[in-house]
Amino acid sequence: MLFGSLSFLLFFSIFFVLYWLAFQRNLKLRNGLILLASFVFYACWDWRFLLLLIANTSLAYLVGLRLAAHDEKKRKYWLTFGVIVEVALLFYFKYTNFFITSLIDCFHSFGLHTGLHTLKIILPLGISFYVFRTLSYLIDVYYERIEPETDGLIFFAYITFFPSMVCGPIDRAKLLIPQLQTIRKFDYCQVADGLKQVLWGLFKKVVVADNAALFVNRIFEDYHQMPSSVLLLGAFLFTIQMYADFSGYSDMAIGLANMMGIRITRNFRFPFFAQNIADFWKRWHISLTNWLTDFIFTPLSIRFRDWGKTGLILSILITFLVSGLWHGANWTFVLWGLLHGCCYIPLIIKGSMNKNKKLSAGLIPTFKEFRLMTGMFILIMFSLVLFRSDSIADAYHYFCSIFTFSGSEIPYFLLEKRNDLCAVLTFTLFFVVMEWIHREKEHALQLAFKVPFWVRWIFYYFLILMVYVYQVGQQAFIYLQF
Amino acid sequence: MKRFFLRLVVFLIPVGLFVVFLELCVRQMPSDYQQKRDQLLENADSIQVLILGSSGEMDGVDPNQISLYAHNLAFGSQTIYYDRRLTEKYAPSLKNLKYVLIDFNYSSLASEHAPERDFFYHYYYGIDYEGRKFCKESLLQSLFVYPSKYLLLQIYRQLRSPATTTGQKGWQGGWPDVMSESEMELKEKANDYYRIEVHLIEEHKESVLKDLESLLLFLKSRNIVPVLLTPPNYSGFRQYLTDEKPFLSHDSISDQLTQKYRITHLNYFSDDSFEKTDFHNYNHLNREGAAKLTRKIDDFIRTCEDPFSETK
Structure with missing residues (x-):
């Protein structure tokens, strides 16, 4: 019974009515x-x-x-x-x-x-x-x-x-x-906000993640036959899929809890706007980061405090090793964790690991922000190739194929589904822009502008219609395997 | 709380109305499955040749080109599972049935049934796939049966110009266009062919063969001639099918069946008389190609009917 399935909708509707009325x-x-x-x-x-x-x-x-x-x-x-x-x-x-x-x-x-x-x-x-x-x-x-x-x-x-x-x-x-x-007392604002967050999570999961998955699966399955540009596209789309899938689930979970009058931990704070690796982990899977910080990193850094920065680096590496292993029982996850740990080393040496990165308030990011965010996105994108590959050898060959700049012909399946690909890219742009505009809010449907209720409703109907039109069959959430 | 529930209900009214609208449209849309069934029952006494199979036969065998009265009961992705059950259900009422064409493509043995089509066989033909239940599909076809994009497109087309889709004898008219796939696409399709279809043979062989042999026995017991049919594939596509193993294995099954049941296998897979202009895509014929293939099948039927006549 996946969130977003009609069986879950029926299940939760009955639960919701009993919960608040009976x-x-x-x-x-x-x-x-x-x-x-x-x-x-x-x-x-x-x-x-x-x-x-x-x-x-x-x-x-x-x-x-x-x-x-x-x-x-x-x-x-x-x-x-x-x-x-x-x-x-x-x-x-x-x-x-x-x-x-x-x-x-x-x-x-x-x-x-x-x-x-x-x-x-x-x-x-x-x-x-x-x-x-x-x-x-x-x-x-x-x-x-x-x-x-x-x-x-x-x-x-x-x-x-x-x-x-x-x-x-x-x-x-x-x-x-x-x-x-x-x-728990019924709070109209909290319950309505929860419903909106569920809708936004559903949109991210069904419209963006599931549709991106169609291309990602195909590209990673046949990566040895794909030209470099398509492999880059595969890595890009997997990054989008991964975020939309997991944060979509978290949005739905938080929204459902809010509908029950319960506040649970925020799990994502728009990680694509992170400007360095430390900033990224403060925005990505926050509940896991907090857990690992409290129960692994902090005790270790206390134990190694006499070793100065070396102790801090060691603590970070061990923490990310555990993080990688937590994600999955495969060397690819271990390496992925270690890679992220290694990215902390320059920050530790510079002493800027705990500095909070604040985003500017303007409608568009500054050049520096854009440069740092893009760099961070590229780093995450390449590291996620490890996450998606079945083995380290596969990931290595995938990287090699990207950097040999081989092939120029666009595979037939991409040409055949070019309209779907355009739709995925358009919706990706839409949701990234929505999240940028609402970066100071809890989620992107806490609309930043005052608009009449009927305009909001039309927007919600649009999202529901997109969910209906772009559903591609029930796809399990990536993190369910962990 | 009341305010929330009230606003939620008001918000959901247009959503509900939209679903009702979709459902009404779906129920009124003409269906190939329904039309082919109705035509089959209407002409039950006349039908002498029954064409079964999947898209290759649905758009590749034109019943109007057969000298006996033929009816096309092939549907996209139809497997031997349904071929068998459709025949068992309707053959007893087709009193003059003499020949049944059965799809025996290289991918037939590999065919996983398309679960999204199961409902149509349940709804229009009363055939359930291995006891599968269709409660929610029967209740809301618009949400549980049709893919949303396809459904909206069909409704749009239907609203613009209401039309029936199936002509007489279960023939939908065939594809009018000529194939336009590039060499690269053909190469990619050939890879897919191995990856998705042919290599699945072993997985499904047993159950498919069981159904096929039951169908052959059923037809034999009623003195109906079963004919195995493999439609042609484009030569430019076939050149990329370099691994012969799966094909040899398939051919040996064909040999065993034809010998055991004394039946004919019309294998046009590598028939080079079909040219690029005969194809809609690499493994589907267009209208011209369908006419050509059907004439070849008709030659065979005429020979069977009158072994001493001269065929073209």
Whole structure:
């Protein structure tokens, strides 16, 4: 049941009416409804893994309660136990085969045969997200940043909160649990704004990302037969697809939560307007960046503080190594993470890593901003070739093919679909301009100009019509695989 | 809260009206599936030749060029799965049916059925694909059956000039234009042909062959002559099909079937008498080409009807 599908629309409509009309005053019933809806939502993907989700959440709940004990030794023991279980769960489902194949390849390169085989393991949906959510809860409780949640219903509703369970944002307990503990009042502005954000997310996903994917898939599939210009186009379109897909999902998740009267973590702050790598990661997948900063980078930088800038560089590299591995069990992701980590080194040396980059207020960017944003976009675009490739060898050949400047003939499939390509590029331009104009807002449909309501409505109808016209069948979100 | 729900309802009214408008248009649009079925039932007593298959036959075999009364029941992407079930359903009411042309293209064995077309067989012919249910499609065809761009274009055309699409005998008139693909496009299509079609043979072979053999047995049991048909492909395209393996494997299946069931396989795949001007694209004939191919098929039928007559 994908966001944006008609089955989800029906599901959420029923939920929404029950949530606000039937269970208006009873907090327990309302949280119970959230939990039930989350279970139904998850079971629609694969009901078998619902049991795993329940077991994992129950364990985290019990460990959380144990962490409230006064005995420091016991608390440490329980934290270690909780963290090991969570990491082991993630390791087993996500990385077992990666390590087995890496081991086989390693031995094979020395001419040895291990007799090892990969296992048939299905990756449970959203495991990377809910494990990180659970881990942050346990660590926060241990360091007494938050109180352990004693109400099982609220805790379960927090971990399994369906708008953000399978694809983020990775909400922290201190943000979400207090909201689940209080009766939510219907706020017209918040709910209407949530609806608009859902529409904008849907537009980005269906009209931009899914249509760009048609070209991206084809180009990356047959990259060895494509001329350099088309490979560049493929890398460009994948960057657009990636952002529109993931931020589209996040917009929908945040919008849906807003419609329930709940504010969740903002996940994107228009990353195409970033002017350096540090600025980019403050704008891209913000909830993951915050998580990694709090639980990996900060502890490491404290540990390595005596080493000065070298310690900082080491901390950054390790953090991005984890970030890469979190994204997927493949060396391409590891290299992608390390590459981003390396891009921080000049900033660390210059001492400008934590400097906030503010954008000018004008309608068009200054030349310097434009230059830096373009440079940043190109860097991200090339690094995402690694992200999209099946192996490092594929990525290497893709890069080589780009820089050999080979071929000039435009492939037939591009000529055949030139109208669709023009549409994708036009909509990309449209959404980038919309986001630039609204860069100080939460999302692009918080319209910057005062316009009569009927003009706004016509604009919304236009977006809905585009979603209808440019739908290309249900395409799964890229981040669902993580 | 009331204000929100009220405004939401008001906002959704035009959206709802638009969907109702689309649905009404869809229900009134003439459909090839419906027209071919109606014509089949109307002329059930006359039909002697039934043409099955996919787009290659739909636009490549003109029933008007066949000396016996023929009816074209081929549709785009129609697989042997549906060929078999359509025949089993309608052949008993076609009392004079003598010949059935069955598509046996090199990609036939590879054909994955097109799920987006399943609904039409359910709705117009009462044939369900492996027990698939069509509740939402039956309720809202405009949203669940037709691709939106295609639907809007069809509605636009229909509003401009309401017209039926299918002529007599299930013949839609064929393609009027001549192919214009460049060498590069042909090369790319040849790569696709291997990648998408021919290499899928092994995956689907078993189920397709099961359906095909059931169809042959059914026709044999009713004394109807099944004829396997492979329409021609453009020679400029064929030159890029350099890997012969899949074709040899396919030919051996054809040999086995023709020997086992004593049937004929009219294989025009590499027939060089079809020139560039006969094609709409690399593997589809245009109107002229269709007439040429159908005359060749008719020669065969006439020979069968009267083995001692002289054919061209």
